[in-house]
Amino acid sequence: MAVNEAERRAMTRALELATLGPRGINPQVGAVILSPDGDVLAEGWHHGAGTPHAEVDALAKLAPGAARGATAVVTLEPCNHTGRTGPCAVALIEAGVARVVYALDDPGAVEGGGAERLRAAGVSVEAGEQAGAAHRVIDGWLTTQRLGRPHVTVKWAQSLDGRAAASDGSSQWITGPDARADVHRRRSEADAIVVGTGTLLSDDPSLTARDGDRLYPAQPIPVVIGSRPVPADAAVRKHPHAPLAYDTRDLHAVLADLRERGVQSVFVEGGPTLASAFLAEGLVDRVLAYVAPVLLGGPRLALTDIGVPSIEDARRLTIDEWVPLGADLLAIAHPLAVQEAVTSQEEGNH
Structure with missing residues (x-):
């Protein structure tokens, strides 16, 4: 399923939100939750180490059940591990999100794999939307992850x-x-x-x-x-x-x-x-x-x-x-x- 115009606009907004977060050991990530009709339900970004990730930050602004059938547009692949916070992929699944559009794969050996987990749970996943722009937002973090x-x-x-x-x-x-x-x-x-x-x-x-x-x-x-x-x-x-x-x-x-x-x-x-x-x-x-x-x-x-x-x-x-x-x-x-x-x-x- 191709990325639609509402999702494309949401990714542009998510990239703007990502820059609100601090640079540091964690990447700057933004997220936008869309209704099945393409309306913006909530926005979020990562506020720093130890705080909820962008997806969870956005979901927390919604009433229980409000994200069921929604689309999550995120600048980085939802994580698949438990650290200071739980796996974002699981949070999206439990919230009833039906579709996830993200820009960049998470290069982490431990953190990556969120897309596979989402697909296994029946969530539609589309990757690579505005990857170049997302890369420029977190190029420092990506280089550190990939090249050390x-x-x-x-x-x-x-x-x-x-x-x-x-x-x-x-x-x-x-x-x-x-x-x-x-x-x-x-x-x-x-x-x-x-x-x-x-x-x-x-x-x-x-x-x-x-x-x-x-x-x-x-x-x-x-x-x-x-x-x-x-x-x-x-x-x-x-x-x-x-x-x-x-x-x-x-x-x-x-x-x-x-x-x-x-x-x-x-x-x-x-x-x-x-x-x-x-x-x-x-x-x-x-x-x-x-x-x-x-x-x-x-x-x-x-x-x-x-x-x-x-x-x-x-x-x-x-x-x-x-x-x-x-x-x-x-x-x-x-x-x-x-x-x-x-x-x-x-x-x-x-």
Whole structure:
């Protein structure tokens, strides 16, 4: 049975609801309960670890029996295990829900399997609706589940001819105010922001996320990678979070330690050397390239060696979106491997 228009609208709403929940060890999930006629009966989302999951949060707003014959539209496959809360698949079955539409399979070996349990109970199940959009909402959590490391976004700003700075090293500002505001908003959505010591010493960045002159409520943890120490008077020392310093070139080890600290999303904007190192190691899940209509020439390229000796070895990306930002243009892209995972979800469930 194909997804109908009411269910499609409900999934769009469920994705909005998911973002109301906190980022953390659990995924952000939203749910909408529809009547057999397609009317919205209740909405819910996951409010954090230990609280009811999105489906149960929505069901709790209904009178007993009100969900019988209804459709539950959820951004993530209903769970099939008992942790701090019971299995959502069972809650939906006991509520009498007749149909479930969800976006993404739960990758957890223990948590997954909810769809099979629902089908075994006679519930109609449709998977993969707006999987790409759902993936973007919880990409950090999904990467941690699948790869055992935080989701990594690498950002850089460049001139139209691919330079990150003028020949004398000056780079403030290649892009305009709209692009810089966009960067700060995206910083605020990350758990950690990463730079190398070269950038730290040359630019003395504060590594905060600012909305104009004010700090965003959520601030990424500042992370500095490199052998040179962080100066005592560095601007980052005034960050709301104490900076983490790693005297190593082992990026895998850095990401492993950050994961142990609960970090699920990393925003890398530490200059060409660090950005290139993450790309060369195959540790990048998303690229944000801000392109300004200016020519600089000279040797200071936005990227250095990323391990591409010939065109056959080029790191192919898929463009998610081109975003105009004043006079500048933002390219949002991801490696083909990430696209293949999402495509498999969208196509394999229809």
